[in-house]
Amino acid sequence: xxxxxxxxxxxxxxxxxxxxxxxxxxxxxxxxxxxxxxxxxxxxxxxxxxxxxxxxxxxxxxxxxxxxxxxxxxxxxxxxxxxxxxxxxxxxxxxxxxxxxxxxxxxxxxxxxxxxxxxxxxxxxxxxxxxxxxxxxxxxxxxxxxxxxxxxxxxxxxxxxxxxxxxxxxxxxxxxxxxxxxxxxxxxxxxxxxxxxxxxxxxxxxxxxxxxxxxxxxxxxxxxxxxxxxxxxxxxxxxxxxxxxxxxxxxxxxxxxxxxxxxxxxxxxxxxxxxxxxxxxxxxxxxxxxxxxxxxxxxxxxx
Amino acid sequence: xxxxxxxxxxxxxxxxxxxxxxxxxxxxxxxxxxxxxxxxxxxxxxxxxxxxxxxxxxxxxxxxxxxxxxxxxxxxxxxxxxxxxxxxxxxxxxxxxxxxxxxxxxxxxxxxxxxxxxxxxxxxxxxxxxxxxxxxxxxxxxxxxxxxxxxxxxxxxxxxxxxxxxxxxxxxxxxxxxxxxxxxxxxxxxxxxxxxxxxxxxxxxxxxxxxxxxxxxxxxxxxxxxxxxxxxxxxxxxxxxxxxxxxxxxxxxxxxxxxxxxxxxxxxxxxxxxxxxxxxxxxxxxxxxxxxxxxxxxxxxxxxxxxxxxxxxxxxxxxxxxxxxxxxxxxxxxxxxxxxxxxxxxxxxxxxxxxxxxxxxxxxxxxxxxxxxxxxxxxxxxxxxxxxxxxxxxxxxxxxxxxxxxxxxxxxxxxxxxxxxxxxxxxxxxxxxxxxxxxxxxxxxxxxxxxxxxxxxxxxxxxxxxxxxxxxxxxxxxxxxxxxxxxxxxxxxxxxxxxxxxxxxxx
Numbered sequence: 107x108x109x110x111x112x113x114x115x116x117x118x119x120x121x122x123x124x125x126x127x128x129x130x131x132x133x134x135x136x137x138x139x140x141x142x143x144x145x146x147x148x149x150x151x152x153x154x155x156x157x158x159x160x161x162x163x164x165x166x167x168x169x170x171x172x173x174x175x176x177x178x179x180x181x182x183x184x185x186x187x188x189x190x191x192x193x194x195x196x197x198x199x200x201x202x203x204x205x206x207x208x209x210x211x212x213x214x215x216x217x218x219x220x221x222x223x224x225x226x227x228x229x230x231x232x233x234x235x236x237x238x239x240x241x242x243x244x245x246x247x248x249x250x251x252x253x254x255x256x257x258x259x260x261x262x263x264x265x266x267x268x269x270x271x272x273x274x275x276x277x278x279x280x281x282x283x284x285x286x287x288x289x290x291x292x293x294x295x296x297x298x299x300x301x302x303x304x305x306x307x308x309x310x311x312x313x314x315x316x317x318x319x320x321x322x323x324x325x326x327x328x329x330x331x332x333x334x335x336x337x338x339x340x341x342x343x344x345x346x347x348x349x350x351x352x353x354x355x356x357x358x359x360x361x362x363x364x365x366x367x368x369x370x371x372x373x374x375x376x377x378x379x380x381x382x383x384x385x386x387x388x389x390x391x392x393x394x395x396x397x398x399x400x401x402x403x404x405x406x407x408x409x
Numbered sequence: 410x411x412x413x414x415x416x417x418x419x420x421x422x423x424x425x426x427x428x429x430x431x432x433x434x435x436x437x438x439x440x441x442x443x444x445x446x447x448x449x450x451x452x453x454x455x456x457x458x459x460x461x462x463x464x465x466x467x468x469x470x471x472x473x474x475x476x477x478x479x480x481x482x483x484x485x486x487x488x489x490x491x492x493x494x495x496x497x498x499x500x501x502x503x504x505x506x507x508x509x510x511x512x513x514x515x516x517x518x519x520x521x522x523x524x525x526x527x528x529x530x531x532x533x534x535x536x537x538x539x540x541x542x543x544x545x546x547x548x549x550x551x552x553x554x555x556x557x558x559x560x561x562x563x564x565x566x567x568x569x570x571x572x573x574x575x576x577x578x579x580x581x582x583x584x585x586x587x588x589x590x591x592x593x594x595x596x597x598x599x600x601x602x603x604x605x606x607x608x609x610x611x612x613x614x615x616x617x618x619x620x621x622x623x624x625x626x627x628x629x630x631x632x633x634x635x636x637x638x639x640x641x642x643x644x645x646x647x648x649x650x651x652x653x654x655x656x657x658x659x660x661x662x663x664x665x666x667x668x669x670x671x672x673x674x675x676x677x678x679x680x681x682x683x684x685x686x687x688x689x690x691x692x693x694x695x696x697x698x699x700x701x702x703x704x705x706x707x708x709x710x711x712x713x714x715x716x717x718x719x720x721x722x723x724x725x726x727x728x729x730x731x732x733x734x735x736x737x738x739x740x741x742x743x744x745x746x747x748x749x750x751x752x753x754x755x756x757x758x759x760x761x762x763x764x765x766x767x768x769x770x771x772x773x774x775x776x777x778x779x780x781x782x783x784x785x786x787x788x789x790x791x792x793x794x795x796x797x798x799x800x801x802x803x804x805x806x807x808x809x810x811x812x813x814x815x816x817x818x819x820x821x822x823x824x825x826x827x828x829x830x831x832x833x834x835x836x837x838x839x840x841x842x843x844x845x846x847x848x849x850x851x852x853x854x855x856x857x858x859x860x861x862x863x864x865x866x867x868x869x870x871x872x873x874x875x876x877x878x879x880x881x882x883x884x885x886x887x888x889x890x891x892x893x894x895x896x897x898x899x900x901x902x903x904x905x906x907x908x909x910x911x912x913x914x915x916x
Contacts, residue, residue: 266511273501273512280499283463284513285484393673397503 109360113353115240118248120352123148123310125251127330128337128344129258130302135334136262137295138275140404142198143183144303145327146205147176151307153209156318159221165312169247172308173301179205180300184293191406202327210320220317247309259341271295275400278407288409303327329378336385339398343388351381412475413438414596415460415565420469422455428620429455432469435615435625437565442587442597444607444628446640447617448840450810453600456617457567460598461493462486487513492558493567494551502543502674506536506553514560521560528556532586543674547696548579555586559595566590567598572606573866576696576904577897584610602640604633616640641841656876657687660829660860662723663886666707666730668714676700678707678884685860687828690851692875692892693864694900700884701864705833708862709744710734724829738767743827745819747834747864749811753818756807760799761788763806764821771825787824795820796846812843819847823854830854833864848874868897880904 127144134141141147155172159165183201186192224245232242262268270291274281278288310326311318329351337343358373389395413436422430430452437443447453458464460471462480471478473489480486483493500509507521514521522538529535534552542550551571558566568587572580587597587610601607607614607628614628616639624639666681678700685691695701706712707722707730714721714730722730725740734744746752754763761784765773773784788802797817799809806814815836822830835851836844851874855861864881865871871878872892880887880903887903 269504269508269512273504276501276503277499280501281512283483283493283495283499285482285487286512392671396673401503 109357109364111237111240112360113356114238115243116356117349117352118241118244118252119314120355121348122248122251122352123306123314123326124330124333124348124351125255125345126306126309127303127327128333128348129254129341130299130306131331131334132337132339132341132344133258133271133302134295134299135400135403136271136275136339137292138278138400138402138405138407139184139187139292139296139299140194140198141180141183141201141296141299142195142331143179143201143205143327144299144330145323145325146202146207146209147179147300147303148205148307148310148327148330149209149321149323150179150205150212151176151304152311152323153213153216153307153318154304155308156216156221156311157212159312159316160216160219160318165224168312169305169308173304176205176304176307177297177300179208180296180303183300184296187406188289188292188296191408194404194406206321206323209323213318213320216318218317218319221312223313223316245313247305247313255341255345262341275402278402278409282409288407292407303330306330325378329381332382333385336382336389338389338391338394339400343385347381347385350384351377354380411439412472414441414474415478416472416475417456417460418470418472420456420459420466420471422459422464422466430459430466431620433617433620433622434469435622437596437598438613439596440591440594441613442591442599442611444611444614445598445600445617446602446604446607446614446628446636448602448640449812449838450619450840451617451640452620453617454569455620457493457569457598457600460486461491461567487561487563490562490564491567492561492563492565493569494554494558494571495569500542500550500553503541505539505541506545507538509542509553510538510557510560513557524560525556528559532559532589533582534559534586547698548575551575551583559590563595565596565598567600569600570602571599572601572603577868577901578905579901580606604636604640607636608633618642656689657858657860658726659684659723660687660725661685661708661831661862663708664721664723666704666714666721668703668707668712670703676703676884678703681884681886683879683886683889685829685862687860688855688858689877690855690861690863690875691889692871692878693862693881693886694868694871694878695866695881695904697866699881701833701881703884704881704886705746705831705864708831709746710737710742738825738827739770741828743767743822743825743830745815745822745830745832745835747837749814749818750807754806754814757805759803760792760797760806760809760817761785761802763817764788764791768821768825791817791820791824794824795850810840812839815839816843816847819850823850827859829860829862831862835863835865836867836870837865844870868900871900872897882906 127148131141131144151172154175155168158168158171179201183197186197187194224247226243226245227249229242233239270286274286274288274291282288307323311322333344333347337347354377358376362370362373415437417433417435420430420433433456445453445456459466462483462485478489507518507525510525511521525538534556536549536552542553571583575583591597599611611628614626615622616624618640628636663681663683667679669677676699681704683691710733713733716731719728719730724737724742727740729737729740750756764787765779765784768787771787773780773787785802791797792799792802795816797820798813819832835847851861863871863874875892877889878892878895878900879889880900882904890900
């Protein structure tokens with residue numbers, strides 16, 4: 107297997123934790139709520155899911171528990187920011203740190219233990235293609251994440267629900283005045299973001315690298331938030347950003363295996379650097395930002 | 410006799426100690442255009458919020474076709490058949506017209522498209538359903554709002570100051586639309602403080618003053634003087650004295666000012682030329698959103714030009730395009746921005762502290778420390794000379810009424826004895842008494858030789874005040890028009906652009 111095949115085969119799986127979390131954050135931000143606690147939500151989801159799989163509960167239950175646990179934490183965030191109109195930045199940071207703390211607490215006795223991941227499913231025919239064949243051999247969660255990406259893209263592009271969400275994010279006052287329940291919509295969006303962050307964490311700890319180590323989310327929640335912003339709140343760009351990140355991290359590994367003499371810390375930081383640079387350049391288009399940006403993002407609203 | 414469409418009985422609404430509406434009763438008949446007339450702060454907006462379900466009354470009751478009406482939200486009002494067009498539109502700028510409408514009206518996209526077009530033709534509300542709202546003019550946005558309301562088949566349509574954003578010709582077109590709607594069976598509540606408009610279109614008028622009803626009349630039976638007396642409780646202030654004075658030296662000059670902003674929603678300025686001399690008031694007319702904010706920022710110094718193009722803005726004969734606000738003020742420039750809270754004054758600070766914001770060069774500080782005694786004296790002078798009604802100089806700026814705070818800010822700037830004074834929207838949201846005071850002051854200063862630049866959306870105000878008027882449209886300034894021998898309709902033509910004006914005349 108050469109480096110390109112290696113990268114293509116692993117890229118989607120590496121991208122999935124970012125993708126899931128970023129899609130959730132996208133929905134929350136489109137409704138006007140900035141949740142900076144994604145890192146903590148992912149960590150909590152990861153710890154809970156790992157515990158479930160370790161005790162033989164299976165992956166389905168693990169994802170449900172991880173998603174619900176993170177959603178519960180997101181509910182606290184929603185209570186503080188939507189119910190009490192607290193500052194979203196401060197509340198998000200606090201919830202994030204709280205989530206990381208909780209994950210460390212729950213995971214204390216599971217440190218360095220491993221579980222079994224999920225089998226890969228190959229798309230018949232496509233998987234046998236030369237070079238790109240690896241792209242079509244993925245576990246079920248990757249396939250479902252791709253489906254979710256497609257659904258969310260279509261939801262924003264074509265559905266009434268997507269339209270309402272954008273309206274609430276752009277001008278909550280106007281949305282209220284034409285009769286939409288702004289608070290409920292924002293609450294739903296935040297909870298959706300929580301569930302998706304929980305899934306992202308669960309994927310990271312039980313499928314992608316099926317082991318538990320404290321701090322294993324390692325900033326992926328923050329990258330997910332950056333993907334949303336630099337992807338100018340467009341589903342397609344967020345997907346591409348996540349793939350780019352996955353590809354560059356695998357390229358680093360491939361380079362190391364190929365004997366390139368670079369400090370491993372530098373290689374490990376490479377994907378972060380490349381992703382931020384590329385997306386930063388793409389998103390420097392102010393017109394795009396203004397048209398797709400969320401005007402009321404982070405502003406508390408009381409009807 | 411059938412019950413009226415809407416009756417209000419003794420509606421009362423208070424916000425804390427402020428009683429915005431006191432015992433309001435009125436009846437709106439079927440097929441009626443009913444005016445709610447009152448000054449800023451008379452309680453018109455509060456009343457509309459009650460009728461549209463945004464707020465609930467503390468006391469009193471509402472009847473809809475004779476049956477009790479309780480509204481918990483705008484949605485419930487719309488369900489009954491009450492629609493509202495807001496003064497500050499409730500449209501979503503990044504969405505298209507049809508998306509904005511689809512948010513309120515159920516239905517397939519194709520069906521909506523044809524209904525929008527049909528309504529547009531029937532009532533003279535043409536607009537491109539696929540355009541993005543941010544690209545539309547204010548008049549077009551208003552049409553979108555009206556169409557959106559009409560598509561829910563309202564029996565009662567509330568219009569909040571609908572003409573304040575329109576040029577005169579577009580007002581005629583709107584009135585035509587409203588008459589057609591009335592004939593089609595829709596009653597209209599028309600909120601305004603413009604007497605002539607109400608006389609032109611309304612068949613009933615309810616007049617509010619300080620939250621109370623002061624009269625129910627047929628406006629066609631009364632002249633503007635009567636209506637004004639009911640509205641402000643005394644006779645209209647006398648027209649302002651005009652004394653012609655020979656214009657002095659140039660105080661402000663814009664020479665081919667142009668700028669293309671990065672911000673896609675901002676207006677690009679192109680070859681803006683103006684000359685303002687001592688002893689002159691120059692007015693800039695135009696529908697807001699045509700570059701007023703951008704132009705004001707280049708004059709105030711909040712936006713700067715690169716040094717190479719600094720000649721494009723000249724003050725007191727010097728190029729200042731590259732200078733910031735403080736440096737321009739040092740040359741004798743003073744500025745009253747259009748938003749009082751946040752730019753003209755800091756709402757949370759006392760009036761004394763707000764004085765310091767721009768008046769600190771008048772010796773209100775010593776060795777970098779505030780000279781409290783002098784600051785207090787300056788503020789006391791300003792409050793006295795400009796008749797600012799405030800409990801004390803230590804009151805928070807945000808606690809003053811719009812009119813009083815505006816008098817304070819204008820007064821503060823005038824006390825700097827500037828050579829060049831720039832006032833954006835001098836009487837926006839200010840009651841008639843305070844507005845008259847402010848205009849008189851400006852006239853007096855002009856007669857003493859100050860050069861004054863005014864940006865305003867109110868044409869009447871510009872005609873009262875100005876020697877010359879220039880019209881800003883799509884970032885370009887018209888040639889100066891002499892205010893004494895120009896008709897409002899002519900200004901209106903410039904506001905709409907020659908092409909649009911021809912269309913409106915033929916329609």
